[in-house]
Amino acid sequence: MAKRIMKSVKQSLPGPDDIYRVALSNGITVLARSSFDSPSISMGGYLPAGAIFESDAKLGLADFVSSSLMRGTQTRTFDAIYNELESVGASMGFDSGVHNTSFGGRTLVEDLPLLLNLLSESLQTPTFPANEVEKLRAQLLTGLAIRAQDTSDVAAMAFDRMLFNDHPYGRPSDGFVETIQSITQKDMQEFHRAHFGPKGMIIAIVGAIEPEKAVEEVERVLGGWQVPGQVSALALPAHKPVKKTIKHHHALAGKSQSDLVIGMIGPRRKDPEYLSASLGNSVLGQFGMMGRIGDVVREKSGLAYYASSSLNAGTGPGTWEVSAGVNPKNLKKAIGLIENELRRFIKGGVTKVELADSQANYIGRLPLSLESNSGVASAIMNIERYDLGLDYYQRYEGLVKNVTRAEVLETARKYINPDRLVISTAGP
Amino acid sequence: MANKITQITLKNGMKVMLKEIHTAPIISSWVWYRVGSKDEPTGKTGISHWTEHMQFKGTKKFPANILDKAISREGGRWNASTSHDSTRYFETMPADKIDLALRLESDRMKNSNYNAKEVDSERTVIISEREGHENEPMFRLTEAVQNTAFHVHPYHHEIIGDMADLHTISRDDLFEHYRTYYVPNNAVLCMAGDFETKSMVKRIKQLFESIPKGATPPRLARPEPEQKGEVRLSVEGPGETTFIQIAYRFPNATHPDYFSLQVLDSLLGGASGLSYKTSRLYRALVDKEYAVDVSGWSEATIDPFLYRIMITNHPKRKPEEALAALDSEILNIQNVLVSNDEIKRAVKQARAVFAYGSENITNQAFWMGYVEMFSSYEWFTTYLDKLAKVTPQDVQRVAQKYLQPKSRVIGTYIPMGVEA
Numbered sequence: 130m131a132k133r134i135m136k137s138v139k140q141s142l143p144g145p146d147d148i149y150r151v152a153l154s155n156g157i158t159v160l161a162r163s164s165f166d167s168p169s170i171s172m173g174g175y176l177p178a179g180a181i182f183e184s185d186a187k188l189g190l191a192d193f194v195s196s197s198l199m200r201g202t203q204t205r206t207f208d209a210i211y212n213e214l215e216s217v218g219a220s221m222g223f224d225s226g227v228h229n230t231s232f233g234g235r236t237l238v239e240d241l242p243l244l245l246n247l248l249s250e251s252l253q254t255p256t257f258p259a260n261e262v263e264k265l266r267a268q269l270l271t272g273l274a275i276r277a278q279d280t281s282d283v284a285a286m287a288f289d290r291m292l293f294n295d296h297p298y299g300r301p302s303d304g305f306v307e308t309i310q311s312i313t314q315k316d317m318q319e320f321h322r323a324h325f326g327p328k329g330m331i332i333a334i335v336g337a338i339e340p341e342k343a344v345e346e347v348e349r350v351l352g353g354w355q356v357p358g359q360v361s362a363l364a365l366p367a368h369k370p371v372k373k374t375i376k377h378h379h380a381l382a383g384k385s386q387s388d389l390v391i392g393m394i395g396p397r398r399k400d401p402e403y404l405s406a407s408l409g410n411s412v413l414g415q416f417g418m419m420g421r422i423g424d425v426v427r428e429k430s431g432l433a434y435y436a437s438s439s440l441n442a443g444t445g446p447g448t449w450e451v452s453a454g455v456n457p458k459n460l461k462k463a464i465g466l467i468e469n470e471l472r473r474f475i476k477g478g479v480t481k482v483e484l485a486d487s488q489a490n491y492i493g494r495l496p497l498s499l500e501s502n503s504g505v506a507s508a509i510m511n512i513e514r515y516d517l518g519l520d521y522y523q524r525y526e527g528l529v530k531n532v533t534r535a536e537v538l539e540t541a542r543k544y545i546n547p548d549r550l551v552i553s554t555a556g557p
Numbered sequence: 558m559a560n561k562i563t564q565i566t567l568k569n570g571m572k573v574m575l576k577e578i579h580t581a582p583i584i585s586s587w588v589w590y591r592v593g594s595k596d597e598p599t600g601k602t603g604i605s606h607w608t609e610h611m612q613f614k615g616t617k618k619f620p621a622n623i624l625d626k627a628i629s630r631e632g633g634r635w636n637a638s639t640s641h642d643s644t645r646y647f648e649t650m651p652a653d654k655i656d657l658a659l660r661l662e663s664d665r666m667k668n669s670n671y672n673a674k675e676v677d678s679e680r681t682v683i684i685s686e687r688e689g690h691e692n693e694p695m696f697r698l699t700e701a702v703q704n705t706a707f708h709v710h711p712y713h714h715e716i717i718g719d720m721a722d723l724h725t726i727s728r729d730d731l732f733e734h735y736r737t738y739y740v741p742n743n744a745v746l747c748m749a750g751d752f753e754t755k756s757m758v759k760r761i762k763q764l765f766e767s768i769p770k771g772a773t774p775p776r777l778a779r780p781e782p783e784q785k786g787e788v789r790l791s792v793e794g795p796g797e798t799t800f801i802q803i804a805y806r807f808p809n810a811t812h813p814d815y816f817s818l819q820v821l822d823s824l825l826g827g828a829s830g831l832s833y834k835t836s837r838l839y840r841a842l843v844d845k846e847y848a849v850d851v852s853g854w855s856e857a858t859i860d861p862f863l864y865r866i867m868i869t870n871h872p873k874r875k876p877e878e879a880l881a882a883l884d885s886e887i888l889n890i891q892n893v894l895v896s897n898d899e900i901k902r903a904v905k906q907a908r909a910v911f912a913y914g915s916e917n918i919t920n921q922a923f924w925m926g927y928v929e930m931f932s933s934y935e936w937f938t939t940y941l942d943k944l945a946k947v948t949p950q951d952v953q954r955v956a957q958k959y960l961q962p963k964s965r966v967i968g969t970y971i972p973m974g975v976e977a
Contacts, residue, residue, distance in 0.1 A: 166580040169912040211834040218909025268849040274797040383795035385688035417625035431678035434686035493632015501916040
């Protein structure tokens with residue numbers, strides 16, 4: 130039974146034979162891969178115009194700019210842009226983080242030219258119309274008021290602030306009420322002029338189109354984009370290490386549940402120990418019903434509906450964090466259980482069976498993560514962003530299997546020090 | 558997307574729906590039980606959802622810690638959820654590993670442990686889940702509106718259940734619920750993915766056909782009487798943001814007006830799964846700065862349920878101003894015929910959303926079971942055609958019939974500020 134009729138697992142993975150990669154002369158890298166299983170296309174990408182360029186006084190500027198790109202261009206109003214998109218069931222959006230402004234969209238294949246035209250206009254000729262900027266400002270401020278009441282958002286924000294201190298990773302990229310209020314239309318125009326350009330931009334197109342045709346379409350709308358003064362990506366400053374455990378509780382009255390985040394710095398995505406940290410994290414707080422953390426906090430103690438750990442690795446130093454939502458009276462107990470698990474983890478590492486389980490999970494689930502066009506698009510963008518090599522997913526099984534227990538333990542000890550934790554909680 | 562499927566019923570009454578898709582080496586398998594929060598009497602609210610949790614506590618053959626590890630080890634993704642009308646369990650696995658999921662589901666259809674200690678531990682987990690929901694103003698508002706909209710029908714309570722019942726439901730209550738509803742003649746198995754139907758049917762029969770048929774489980778039927786007048790309520794809580802929820806009564810998913818209402822919903826609040834910045838309500842409320850967000854939401858249900866409009870009020874406006882703008886837009890769609898082009902647009906949007914959904918095998922298996930709970934697979938395969946047949950007159954008629962102030966509930970979340 131379960132006879133595989135079409136493709137083996139290996140054949141279904143993206144690789145050098147079917148990822149089409151072209152560098153345009155203006156600096157844009159286009160990645161494309163075909164899949165004709167559905168008449169749809171997923172598009173994604175990014176360019177180096179992130180919050181790293183913002184001053185503390187204008188925190189949230191990159192985010193405000195990215196949210197404004199589709200609020201009006203030299204040729205179309207906000208309503209006209211969305212009318213074109215929504216009339217054909219397509220969608221597109223922009224977002225920003227510390228390093229990049231990213232974008233994504235999807236469409237039926239017949240409407241790809243429309244989607245790319247709108248992408249190109251939004252990137253190249255946004256006008257930041259004053260009335261739309263003010264409407265958006267009210268929306269962003271309401272978002273911040275809602276964030277201020279969300280126990281998990283508040284705990285996570287304080288965690289980043291304590292862990293990274295003055296580093297750009299310690300600041301919320303959606304800003305604060307005062308900074309969003311202070312951002313002017315002129316700030317937005319200047320930010321756009323300085324940082325939006327083809328240099329360093331990546332775009333991936335995945336779906337029911339021949340890759341050469343996809344590249345042609347991108348070239349048509351973005352190939353002529355030139356921004357001579359585009360500011361280059363900034364290097365990250367160093368961050369100060371945490372010397373001893375720091376605790377902070379943010380009181381939020383009228384809430385039924387408290388959220389907690391406990392953690393430390395984790396590896397960068399490009400660090401050689403990334404995969405051993407990731408597999409270690411799987412044992413610690415992911416595998417099965419959220420690993421060892423889920424087992425002690427949820428299954429054995431019944432303290433939380435959710436309890437897990439996560440490794441967030443990107444361009445710069447990452448975070449390795451445990452989070453849970455618990456009844457306020459159980460907060461201390463949950464923190465104690467999590468600290469114990471961290472101590473146990475760096476004392477004895479993972480067992481042979483635990484490591485083998487997580488390795489099997491990583492290898493087995495890969496095709497599932499590549500099921501949809503958007504899954505493939507983000508996979509091939511990861512290859513590009515972190516120089517993983519076009520054959521990365523075909524080498525992946527070997528890379529995962531090669532990680533040893535000793536490496537997991539060594540990596541865990543490198544990053545986890547139970548006496549130097551950041552413990553952030555929010556709730557009543 | 559191709560819609561050819563195989564449907565059979567086993568000797569014990571279990572329905573099986575199979576759809577071969579050979580685009581990726583993946584299979585998704587779902588077991589649906591015809592029981593949800595609509596089957597729960599007062600005192601037992603939340604029991605369907607809690608039973609769903611208990612189904613992860615293992616059987617003799619697959620003890621809890623073996624169960625989840627076995628699936629994860631094979632790279633599978635699995636989960637479960639409970640709705641008003643049904644409870645469903647799924648595993649999406651590499652195709653050559655799907656047998657594990659089938660063995661697990663056949664075993665836990667009849668052999669789950671309902672250990673008292675595990676019940677107590679899960680009680681606090683579920684209470685914690687509810688407390689997490691209670692942190693959210695929208696949950697509190699939605700619950701209050703639903704409680705008010707239904708006095709008789711069990712759609713009255715939230716799926717997670719009332720806190721009082723979460724403290725008192727016992728191990729025996731849960732076990733009885735399990736024994737009553739988890740019988741093959743109350744279950745539907747749906748699979749989509751990279752398999753060959755003939756051999757899969759054979760294997761399913763081996764694993765499931767010997768499970769004895771049970772008594773046909775009762776379904777709680779307490780029709781809600783007609784609402785005779787608008788009801789308004791308020792919920793107070795921390796924060797600075799006012800939320801408004803307006804709930805109108807919508808018929809069940811097999812009602813002749815259903816598809817006209819889907820078009821109406823799409824024109825008012827935008828197409829499901831897409832952005833909605835050119836929907837009528839967005840233009841009337843957000844563009845005009847009465848609100849910072851507005852969206853519409855309906856569900857395909859067995860019994861008549863609600864069409865809900867959610868407004869996040871503009872900080873500089875009073876809730877009454879947003880409501881007046883909403884009423885004016887509703888009057889407009891009741892009085893002025895929409896154009897054929899607007900309907901065509903809604904159909905095109907739905908066609909796109911269907912295409913995106915067909916990229917994903919888990920989603921395709923989901924839909925087979927989902928529609929089977931209230932209708933048949935034909936409901937799904939003819940969805941776009943039925944949408945295309947809706948006329949401007951149909952939209953006007955259902956707008957006039959269902960969007961009546963006298964049959965709505967309006968709830969407002971009143972923010973009491975931030976305590977220092």
